[in-house]
Amino acid sequence: MTDWYNEDLAYIHDVGYRDYALKSMPGILEILQHDNISTGLIIDLGCGSGLSTEILDRNGYQVLGIDISGAMIEIAKTRVSAAEFRVESLFTAEIPPCAAVISIGECLNYLFDANSDAILDALFHRIYNALPIGGTFIFDAVIPGQVRPGEIVKSFTEGQDWIVLLEKQEDLEQQILTRRIITLRQVGDLYRRTDEVHRQRLFNAQLLSEALGKIGFQVEMRDRYGQFSLPPARVAFIARKPTGIM
Incomplete structure (x- = not known):
């Protein structure tokens, strides 16, 4: 497995860059409750050091956390002993039957491994097939606009x-x-x-929404999770598997 988020960067990210996950989770819990998902297994893709996993665990969910960084997973295991964790690419990971899937912190944008459009599309299909009717896939993604053209x-x-x-x-x-x-x-x-x-x-938000829609999801795009406004050039997606699908 590659050494992305090595031991030192994993530690620093956990202690110094935790606000994104902690501020996102209240809004994500609101979405889950709105969608009548109050129990069951949640898949946390790109779970990092387990900050989001811990909050889901405290709120009564079972959690499977998946991350490519072994150093991150080691921190997560210490933080949430009740959860299951796997060190592997979220793009090729098996997605077991679950109530919902979340991915916080622009994880789907990363080019840590070969995530071609075909692999990303295959991931969306696996998530769709793993969710029950009424299940929800929540994630955020980076779009162009963090840095002006030609600027460093x-x-x-x-x-x-x-x-x-x-x-x-x-x-x-x-x-x-x-x-x-x-x-x-x-x-x-x-x-x-x-x-x-x-x-x-960098994703085109509309094209990403359309790709999810072609699979069967009903997609909502937002600029926030609850009261937490996402930083510039990020979009949150709430993709629901609609009722009436057999």
Whole structure:
């Protein structure tokens, strides 16, 4: 398995970048309750360090968390001992019968592995087939607009024992967002450096909605989860398997 979100970046993401998951979950729970999904198995695709998994577990759901990062899964197992976790690509993972599927934090955009349109379409079909009538698939995705054409944005964030240096740019011709991430994590009296380059495919929200609709989903697009407004250039999708489908 690839080493995306290595040990240091997984730790930093867990302690320093948890707001996205924590602020998204109240709105996601509202959607589940609205859709009469109050019990059952939830598949958490791209579960990361288990922040969303923990909230689902506390609210009475069974949870299967899937993530490509072994380091993230190790944190998640410690956080939520009752849940099941798997280290594998969410694009090729088996989706067992479940009440709902969620994927928070633009996980479907990542080009960590070969996620061609055919593989993404196959994932949508597997999710649709795994859901019961009335089941719900909730996720968010990145669209163009984080970085102006031709521009490279550089920033840094620091915590008590870590620093992250970030460089990002968009290639609108290829529809790719590239993030270069340098982490410095304190180990004893020294700081350990690691580097990762993350590439994300930028989706056309309308085309993505149409692809889900062709499979049979009824799709709603939003710019928020409940009271939490998504950051710029993100769209939330609520894809429901409608009643009356045999």
